[in-house]
Amino acid sequence: MxxxxxxxxINEEGPREGFQFEKGPIPTARKVELIDALSKTGVKHIQIVxxxxxxxxxTMADAxxxxxxxxxxxxxxxxxxxxxxxxxxxxxxxxxxxxxxxxSITASxxxxxxxxxxxxxxxxxxxxxxxxxxxQRGIPLDRATVMAAFGCNFAGDIPVERVVxxxxxxxxxxxxxxxxxxxxxxxxxxAWATPYSIKRxxxxxxxxxxxxxxxxxxxxTRGMGIANAYAxxxxxxxxxxxxxxxxxxxxxxxxxxxxxxxxxxxxxFMCDESGIETGIDLEKLAACGRLAEDVVGHPLPGSVMKGGxxxxxxxxxxEGIAEGARA
Amino acid sequence: MxxxxxxxxINEEGPREGFQFEKGPIPTARKVELIDALSKTGVKHIQIVxxxxxxxxxTMADAxxxxxxxxxxxxxxxxxxxxxxxxxxxxxxxxxxxxxxxxSITASxxxxxxxxxxxxxxxxxxxxxxxxxxxQRGIPLDRATVMAAFGCNFAGDIPVERVVxxxxxxxxxxxxxxxxxxxxxxxxxxAWATPYSIKRxxxxxxxxxxxxxxxxxxxxTRGMGIANAYAxxxxxxxxxxxxxxxxxxxxxxxxxxxxxxxxxxxxxFMCDESGIETGIDLEKLAACGRLAEDVVGHPLPGSVMKGGxxxxxxxxxxEGIAEGARA
Numbered sequence: 001m002x003x004x005x006x007x008x009x010i011n012e013e014g015p016r017e018g019f020q021f022e023k024g025p026i027p028t029a030r031k032v033e034l035i036d037a038l039s040k041t042g043v044k045h046i047q048i049v050x051x052x053x054x055x056x057x058x059t060m061a062d063a064x065x066x067x068x069x070x071x072x073x074x075x076x077x078x079x080x081x082x083x084x085x086x087x088x089x090x091x092x093x094x095x096x097x098x099x100x101x102x103x104s105i106t107a108s109x110x111x112x113x114x115x116x117x118x119x120x121x122x123x124x125x126x127x128x129x130x131x132x133x134x135x136q137r138g139i140p141l142d143r144a145t146v147m148a149a150f151g152c153n154f155a156g157d158i159p160v161e162r163v164v165x166x167x168x169x170x171x172x173x174x175x176x177x178x179x180x181x182x183x184x185x186x187x188x189x190x191a192w193a194t195p196y197s198i199k200r201x202x203x204x205x206x207x208x209x210x211x212x213x214x215x216x217x218x219x220x221t222r223g224m225g226i227a228n229a230y231a232x233x234x235x236x237x238x239x240x241x242x243x244x245x246x247x248x249x250x251x252x253x254x255x256x257x258x259x260x261x262x263x264x265x266x267x268x269f270m271c272d273e274s275g276i277e278t279g280i281d282l283e284k285l286a287a288c289g290r291l292a293e294d295v296v297g298h299p300l301p302g303s304v305m306k307g308g309x310x311x312x313x314x315x316x317x318x319e320g321i322a323e324g325a326r327a
Numbered sequence: 328m329x330x331x332x333x334x335x336x337i338n339e340e341g342p343r344e345g346f347q348f349e350k351g352p353i354p355t356a357r358k359v360e361l362i363d364a365l366s367k368t369g370v371k372h373i374q375i376v377x378x379x380x381x382x383x384x385x386t387m388a389d390a391x392x393x394x395x396x397x398x399x400x401x402x403x404x405x406x407x408x409x410x411x412x413x414x415x416x417x418x419x420x421x422x423x424x425x426x427x428x429x430x431s432i433t434a435s436x437x438x439x440x441x442x443x444x445x446x447x448x449x450x451x452x453x454x455x456x457x458x459x460x461x462x463q464r465g466i467p468l469d470r471a472t473v474m475a476a477f478g479c480n481f482a483g484d485i486p487v488e489r490v491v492x493x494x495x496x497x498x499x500x501x502x503x504x505x506x507x508x509x510x511x512x513x514x515x516x517x518a519w520a521t522p523y524s525i526k527r528x529x530x531x532x533x534x535x536x537x538x539x540x541x542x543x544x545x546x547x548t549r550g551m552g553i554a555n556a557y558a559x560x561x562x563x564x565x566x567x568x569x570x571x572x573x574x575x576x577x578x579x580x581x582x583x584x585x586x587x588x589x590x591x592x593x594x595x596f597m598c599d600e601s602g603i604e605t606g607i608d609l610e611k612l613a614a615c616g617r618l619a620e621d622v623v624g625h626p627l628p629g630s631v632m633k634g635g636x637x638x639x640x641x642x643x644x645x646e647g648i649a650e651g652a653r654a
Binding site: 004110151153154155156157191192194195196197220221222223224226227229230231263266269270273274275302303304306307308309310313314316317318320 | 331437478480481482483484518519521522523524547548549550551553554556557558590593596597600601602629630631633634635636637640641643644645647
């Protein structure tokens with residue numbers, strides 16, 4: 001089965017993922033510098049901050065300052081992440097972010113217990129509460145995610161039927177509030193996916209819900225990120241989360257939790273070379289990858305920013321031929 | 328098209344690729360330590376050294392000592408690389424290597440000129456000479472490679488028809504010596520391939536030569552290695568070269584030519600998780616990846632050796648369930 005899309009939409013999550021992951025403090029101005037550079041690459045969506053407790057995540061304490069410091073680029077949606085009403089209020093308070101609702105449920109009950117200390121029933125109740133808030137405040141629901149859709153460190157393999165069932169639960173929860181979900185995100189939260197399982201799970205969800213658009217959130221902990229993205233594209237998936245430079249991860253073995261999102265430049269390179277449009281300028285994006293390394297102060301996992309794209313090489317070859325023709 | 332094989336054969340090339348690539352001297356005993364560890368993982372083929380001029384490649388000056396130092400594991404083929412009769416004599420002289428012939432031609436004339444200062448006609452003459460040597464000395468021809476099959480820094484994109492034509496040339500050259508080639512290796516020498524081009528090129532070669540077995544030699548400079556390998560497997564390719572830990576590459580941007588082979592552990596992990604047999608113990612192999620980092624003294628690009636396999640996680644989950652059942 002090969003259903004390669006003509007065009008792919010990329011949600012850049014590097015700033016939010018990366019700044020959250022980094023241990024050392026990063027000056028607000030440098031965060032702004034990277035986000036501003038990203039906004040000029042053709043990326044249409046950048047998730048930049050989390051509105052979380054500064055005690056829990058000190059590196060996000062300057063979230064409002066980051067948002068305030070940006071030079072907003074027309075046509076780019078800047079978004080933030082929040083987990084409760086307080087976070088939502090902070091996001092709205094900036095007056096500069098696109099406020100769209102998101103909900104998520106988890107395919108693994110043990111993970112839910114470990115991560116949020118909730119039962120699946122409690123999680124559905126929380127989700128209902130969030131949907132209610134969105135409805136009351138007129139916030140459109142943009143994203144609905146099944147977390148741990150490809151496996152879980154605490155539950156092991158997740159049966160495909162379970163993922164299909166969770167997608168159904170999301171549709172039902174939204175429908176209760178009169179919202180018809182048109183898109184669902186499948187998240188490989190703990191990097192269990194391989195191209196093989198991507199095709200199996202995406203195929204099963206599409207078989208049951210052929211009208212539903214799917215989105216993939218892929219982590220690269222086991223080096224499968226790009227292969228998983230391509231497998232998704234071959235199954236017709238058109239939307240991906242990714243991180244410039246692979247922000248959120250680190251190539252050092254000693255660095256626990258080296259689990260970034262799939263690298264944006266590498267993904268865009270693969271799309272470019274497959275005739276799939278992204279609207280993003282790869283050279284500018286690769287420069288952002290190198291800037292990100294400078295901002296965080298250590299190497300990042302991305303490959304294309306180091307190995308180079310093929311555009312410059314092709315241009316050199318053409319020049320060589322032209323010179324040869326003149327000789 | 329999906330023709331995923333049941334079993335995949337891996338040629339481990341890490342020692343030869345890696346020791347050749349590294350700048351600093353590595354003690355012979357440490358090279359031997361890594362190769363001996365690899366030989367106990369279930370890998371059936373390890374390319375360990377090059378017999379080249381010590382002036383040109385000082386890190387290979389101890390090739391004979393490395394071979395002499397090994398504890399040979401039954402069932403493992405240890406091979407070396409050579410480029411002329413002198414190198415071949417050195418390889419035979421060790422008395423411990425599997426001596427099999429290999430030939431290669433290049434899909435890019437400009438690369439051939441840059442790399443070996445030969446015209447395609449001259450390369451064919453050299454290849455005829457090598458085949459003649461193999462025949463005279465009773466050395467079986469094992470490998471025939473089309474280099475730069477997916478693109479070239481000096482010629483740009485390589486037309487698919489050109490690759491098919493080069494495969495035909497290899498078959499003809501072998502046939503001139505009465506040898507029927509059953510296998511051809513396509514090498515992505517300069518890391519131009521993507522899953523898309525892998526499928527296109529492999530598909531075209533298979534369409535013209537359906538009986539011919541194909542083999543892939545993939546570099547990871549642009550992060551496409553694993554995705555390319557999976558694309559190859561989906562096209563029925565059953566043989567891959569790879570490098571433990573991604574030896575031969577380096578994740579640092581400043582390290583010019585960061586272009587290792589696809590990482591063996593990551594490849595084996597992907598096979599394991601796709602139900603494809605390799606005969607290799609992933610945990611032992613990942614330990615070799617970490618040993619390789621220690622031997623070369625810097626981080627290597629491999630992911631699974633850092634992120635861990637899923638076997639240990641599954642075992643923990645099973646234990647947890649068992650405990651739960653007892654409670």
